[in-house]
Amino acid sequence: MTDAPVSASPTGGRRRGLVRGLLRRRTAVLALGWLLLLTLATAAAPLVTGHGPLDQDLNSVLTGPTRAHLLGTDTLGRDLLSRLLFGGRSTLFAVAEAVVVYLVIGVTAGLASGYLGGWVDWVIARTADLVFALPGIVVILVVLAVFPGNLHAAMVTFGVIGSPGLIRILRAQTLRVREELYVAAARVAGLSRPQILRRHILPRLTSTVVVQAALFAAIVVTVQAGLGFLGLGAPPPAPSWGGLVADASQVIDRDPWMLLPAGLPLVITVVALALLGDAVRDASVEAWAPTAPAVGGRRAPHPPPGGRPRRRRPRQR
């Protein structure tokens, strides 16, 4: 009664496949590398540079890169590398705040809306639509006007404003996964709702969530830099990337160099996050290849052995 041996195909776990697929892409590796480097460098900022971000050295003002100041100094002789790294801390922290709020609201509401349906879905969807309709940047500026200098408030607000996008996407995906037969089988097996959500629905949503979070993080970096540029972020002299760019733009006629260390890390970080999001999306599509139609390349001839994919009309009258 035993059939022929099962195929020894190398397609292992979905998650292992995703990470492996990701690491196979050069852009993903570079992006991840940059982000890792950035996190480590900003976390260990005091170790990396001898100067504090607020230490002024009026003897070396607006110097280019020197041995003492690897990236040069600003108008008050403050070491740019140090300001960059400490400012990076503030940027990364802000991004983390906003993304966490975004994920917490987006995932919970999206899942609840898609899985529970009924009035829960209606309430969440309508609220999301409402928030979606608000002009994001304007709301943040208002918040900053009410709580001046409070970057935390601004980032939390931004997370809230960004979440309807995630809610919409996750709701649609949850609706789809909910209808899959193996979810019905799990229901019949007696699994409780939280168990089903955790075991069957959430894993299918992980890659979407990662992609959306990466893209949202990229936007947050830009917005936070913009706020810093306008002087609305942390009050000076605390360093911030946006603030650095603002300073650099003021002295651009005297020292064009300063724009580079101020602006480049910003640009690279945004691009890295966006590329990471892209790469995760591509890798997750690949990881689905055995079940989804292949995007070119080799695939087993249709249909798979032992079964006819038999589709019947759902209703004939």
Add this chain to the structure above:
Amino acid sequence: MTTAPPAAGSPPLLELDGLTVEFGQGRRRPPLRAVDGVSLSVAPGETLGLVGESGSGKSTIGRAVLGLTRVHAGAIRFEGVDITRATPRARRDLSARLQVVFQDPYSSLNPARTIGGTLAEPLLVHERPTARQAAEKVADMLERVGLPPETADRYPTQFSGGQRQRIAIARALMPGPRLVICDEPVSALDLSVQAQVMNLLAELQEAMGLSYLFVAHDLPVVRHLSHRIVVLYRGRVMETGPAEELYARPVHPYTRMLIAAVPEPDPGRQRSRRAVPQGGAVAARPPLATATGCAFAPRCAHALDLCHRERPLLLPVGAPDRSGPAARSAACHRAADLLTQR
């Protein structure tokens, strides 16, 4: 049927009493009655075949019993307990004794979990086995369904359709149920694989004392595996009876039409069967089932005026002393004449 028929007189395992399931069709149209007053019962150790074409409601009945669809009216009793509107807590307890095997072997298993993980899942609900106990049970069940136990850490995509269906059967049997709802379990399989899976189902029934509610559209398959058959049309029961007898001597015009339409793998017999005119209207799009009258009347060659006006009840046919598993009934005003005809 491939197994011995169940003992007569034992209380039914599953009973449906006037089950009605409706689906809304928007505000301007009346709701669709997918299941309309269906009553049937499944005895312990029995396979009851539910046969019908699309729109007959057979799958909906299965889903209603499993609690996947809401019931509009009527009652479902399992082991004597009313489970029509069972709470989620009650459903959890029920899941140890009532399970399902779905049609599609490709989407009934989560592609992101190993089959060992999928098989261990029902165990999580009822007992909390240690990892080793769970692995042992999983290996044991895999062997029972004819798969090598080492394959427990493979993923569904690495198996063929027939093998996946065996895994689905194994999953259903993990908690040791008494009744398994089989929703077209072999329809999506090739002929030779279908035979293997059908044999497996019969073997397991014998070995584990299972009952099956076997939902399918393929009459010869249902006839082979079932002890009794219920024929459905547009949500209503048309005829019931022992499998072999119903197939050999159908009473209801719809059953006759259904059996006549199934081509036999015998060219000579097909030729002679075709020579007999079957009658019955062309299957044009019949109007929505009227609340009054027999659902099959618009297509029936034997329809009388009465048939269009009054819905026939499901009444016993044949000798009145037949009861239990040998009982036959039909919902037809002309059952008595048709019994003697042909």
Add this chain to the structure above:
Amino acid sequence: MTAAAEPDPQALLSVRGLTVEIAGTPVVQDVSFDIRPGETLGVVGESGCGKSVTSLGILGLVPGQGRISAGRVLFQGADLAASPKALARVRGSGIAYVSQEPMVALDPTFTVGRQLAEGVARHTGCGRRAARARAVELLGRVNIPDPAGVADRHPHELSGGMAQRAAIALALAGEPRLLIADEPTTALDVTVQAEILGLLRTLAAETGLAVLLITHDWGVVADLCDRAVVMYAGQVVEQADVEALFTHPLHPYTAGLLAASPHAALPGQPLPTIPGTVPPPGAWPDGCRFAARCALVTEACAVPVALTEPAPGRTTRCVHADRLVQEGTRR
């Protein structure tokens, strides 16, 4: 090779040595058969045997980087495999195609009548009104009640059976000589299937249409086909008149597949099964591809087996065919 290695001059379609590769792997190998005018030929097999790919290969429509790597497809004298121009001329007007899902043939955004008229106009070059009239006529020919009304409906408004009839009407728009029907009734209810099969039979009888019917259902083969070809793992393993095939199969796979049909089941007995599974393309063994699952296997089966003709009009790819002729089969 076989005695019929040369194409039959009387045949409408003559396939010789057809080999189709998808992404470099052969999925159909050395397939040969003939269809005479007015004949219905069944191609029977399970998933992965290559029957659908064969039919698509005849029309030059092999999916996913597929191509015909060897063989000839002779239709009314022209080799379709060699000449894309001949193929373009023949598609629709010489050979038509009906698939399992009517929605594949019918575009959901246009009405049925419009699509049919388009097909008619393409093949006969007549004007719009004439094409429309002919479209309604075709719908009537496939026994659709109220053809004019149906012509104005969209495909999703039709039931499965009606949609399939409309797809058949569309296939007939070019007045083809051969209709390739790939599992045309698999997705339909059995009563609807009976009507569609009856329709195909009537069309064949009235217009002399030849039909290449691909199916997995023995009942359909018995009902509709004159001759049948059994395929396994990309090869033809048996070919015979339908009567002879059912009563005396000359290949163990055919015999096993016939025995596995639930029609033949004895009550109370398990169904006879064929142990093992089909080897997938790319993993075909060198010798007989069925050897691993066959009860009659000997060392002679370890080398590639050619088609032989143990009786006139019957071919088989089994070295033990004579044993089967004598012993009959376990049925």
